[in-house]
Amino acid sequence: MALTQLQINHVRNLRQVRLQGLQRVNVFFGSNGSGKTSVLESIHLLGMARSFRGTSIKSLITHDTPMCTVFGVAARLPGEGVPGPSGLPMGVQRSRNGEAQIKIGGKPVRTVAELATHLPLQVITAESFGLLTGPPVGRRQYLDWGVFHVEQQFFGQWQRFQRCIKQRNNLLRRGKIDDRELAVWTRDLAQTGEAIHSYRKNYFQMLSPRFKEIMASLAPSLNQLELRYKRGWDRQLSYLDALQHGYSADTEQGYTHSGPQRADVRVLSGGHLAAETLSRGQQKLVVCGLKLAQGQLMAQLGTRGKCTYLIDDLPSELDHEHSMLVCGLLDSMDAQVFITCIGQEEIRSVWPQTGELTLFHVEQGTVRRHCAA
Ligand SMILES: Nc1ncnc2c1ncn2[C@@H]1O[C@H](COP(=O)(O)OP(=O)(O)OP(=O)(O)O)[C@@H](O)[C@H]1O
Ligand SMILES: [Mg+2]
Incomplete structure (x- = not known):
């Protein structure tokens, strides 16, 4: 399934944009401030009900308007096997007060998870370095994205884990702790925490070799790249034992110290943290490798x-040769891609000659299909 139509209302400077006939590789080009990233943000809004820029929902809504809406249709692209019926309509509306209305197939849905199952998104932007240089939470989200899309039971366990840890921390914060009640939450937390770890570990074992393979073609000179999964507690112990060992620290400080909420994926180059040794361009390649590995695994x-894939300003930080390698891999994956760049030549010159690009010119909040002369 791919996004074949898109309607954007009041996302930043895009007051009213209608796009039909979206294809596999869609390129949005235009000058600074024209609205290119906002197109990608709109697609992200449709798949995740929020922006990827980490800004408030208010900043996403066009100034002086109360809400923004994105509507899209997910369907098979022409040439992609048997054409589906008319496709699956999806819509997201966000108001300034934070309210969200989500509809899939004309019916209201309550969770973003449902959206994400219909429109799984991978984002690569100038800020994606944060995956390597930022705190572990970003890498956990990265890992969980993959687990969520390949393991149906994961989301339920994750929700259970969140409930348990919240309850346990609430108890730990109380002045006088009821040990029996704490033991109940500790047991439940240990069970669901082990389940989360086991889903993550299985997924990681599939992801890691895939990442290495991709990096071997993207950056053969970085031949000592390695991913390491950290579960969030001492690997010699069961989670229940780790929680019991941590009892004094947890009760003294009023929160649960160890567990899947502390997990991490370390990216090492020659045994050193990639974030501390690799150049900016190399880091961007590693981030691309991580994201492409997940896409490949999901397809497989x-x-x-x-x-x-939503890719903002693909060529930034990458030289010509490496941009070509990334584009070649993207093209071979046959996934739907939305890319932005300033001038169309930037992408034309690095995308495989055999690949077909659908171009859109973005100009002061308007988006028009661009037909090559
Ligand atoms: N809430 C808002 N309401 C109206 N306009 C906004 C809002 N937020 C941002 N803008 C404007 O929207 C425009 C589009 O921003 P966007 O980031 O999409 O541009 P861009 O084409 O990606 O530019 P660049 O090439 O610099 O990355 C900018 O001119 C910005 O000032
Ligand atoms: Mg931009």
């Missing part, structure tokens, strides 16, 4: 089809 496992 076939649980939810292929994911859609």
Whole structure:
């Protein structure tokens, strides 16, 4: 499934944009401030009900308007096997007060998870370095994105884990702790925490070799790249034992110290943290490798089809040769891609000659299909 139509209302400077006939590789080009990133943000809004820029929802809504809406249709692209019926309509509306209304197939849905299952997104932007240089939470989210899309039971366990840890921390913060009640939450937390770890570990074992393979073609000179998964507690212990060992620290400080909420994926180059040794361009390649590995794995496992890539300013930080390698891999994956750049030549010159690009010119909040002369 791919996004074949898109309607954007009041996302930043995009007051009213209608795009039909979206294809596999869609390129949005235009000058600074024209609205290119906002197009990608709109697609992200449709798949995740929020922006990827980490800004408030208010900043996403066009000034002086109360809400923004994105509507899209997910369907098979022409030439992609048997054409589906008319496709699956999806819509997201966000108001300034934070309210969200989500509809899939004309019916209201309550969770963003449902959106994400229909439109799995991978984002690569100038800020994606944060995956390497930022705190572990970003890498956990990265890992969980993959687990969520390949393991149906994961989301339920994750929700259970969040509930348990919240309850346990609430108890730990109380002045006088009821040990029996704490033991109940500790047991439940240990169970669900082990389940989360086991899903993550299985997924990681599939992801890691895939990442290495991709990096071997993207950056053969970085031949000592390695991913390491950290579960969030001493690997010699069961989670229950780790929680019991941590009892004094947890009760003294009023929160649970160890567990899947502390997990991490370390990216090492020659045994050193990639964030501390690699150049900016090399870091961007590693981030691309991480994200492409997830997309490939998802397509291979076939649980939810292929994911859609949103790539803001692909050539930034990458030299010509490496941009070509990334584009070659993207093209070979046959996934739907939305890319932005300033001038169309930037992408034309690095995308494989055999690949077809659908171009859109973005100009002061308007988006028009661009037909090459
Ligand atoms: N809430 C808002 N309401 C109206 N306009 C906004 C809002 N937020 C941002 N803008 C404007 O929207 C425009 C589009 O921003 P966007 O980041 O999409 O541009 P861009 O084409 O990606 O530019 P660049 O090439 O610099 O990355 C900018 O001119 C920005 O000032
Ligand atoms: Mg931009």
